Amino acid sequence: MTTIADFSDYSDAQAAVDLLSDSGFEVGATRIVGHDLKSVEIVRGRMSYGKAALFGAGSGAWFGLLIGLLMAIFVPVGSLGTVLGAVVFGAVWGAIFGLIAFAAQGQDRNFHSQSTMKASSYTVEVPFDRARAALDILTKGR
Structure with missing residues (x-):
C-alpha cells in the first residue's frame, strides 16, 4: 500500500475515496488510516x-x-x-x-x-501498482 493523500479531517479523506469511486476506480483495497489516535x-x-x-x-x-x-x-x-x-x-x-x-x-x-x-490526521492508501491512476483522478477532481 502507498499513501496518495493526507488530510486533517476525516470527511475530506472520505470525500477523496468517494471521488475515486465515482470515477470508476476500484476502491475495494483502498484504506483510510487515522494517525495519532486519542480518546x-x-x-x-x-x-x-x-x-x-x-x-x-x-x-x-x-x-x-x-x-x-x-x-x-x-x-x-x-x-x-x-x-x-x-x-x-x-x-x-x-x-x-x-x-x-x-x-x-x-x-x-x-x-x-x-x-x-x-485522529490528528488521515491518509488515503491504495495498492502501489494503482497509485498513479488514483493520483491522476484526485488531481483532476480537486
Whole structure:
C-alpha cells in the first residue's frame, strides 16, 4: 500500500475515496488510516439519581421492546399487550439497575459523558501498482 493523500479531517479523506469511486476506480483495497489516535470524552452534563433512573428506564424500555416484539412473533394473540407489558417491565428494571449502578459509583463520577476516538490526521492508501491512476483522478477532481 502507498499513501496518495493526507488530510486533517476525516470527511475530506472520505470525500477523496468517494471521488475515486465515482470515477470508476476500484476502491475495494483502498484504506483510510487515522494517525495519532486519542480518546476524547465529551461531558454531556451532571448526573443525578433522577437522570440515572431515567437513562436506565430508557435503555430498559428499548430492551423490553425488543423482547416484547420477539414474544409477539410466537404468541400472536394479545401481542400489543405483550409488547407494552415487556416495555414497561424493561423500563422498571432498567431504572432500578440505573440507580444501582449510579449509587455504586458514589460521588467519584457524578457526570455523564460520551467517549470517542479522534485522529490528528488521515491518509488515503491504495495498492502501489494503482497509485498513479488514483493520483491522476484526485488531481483532476480537486
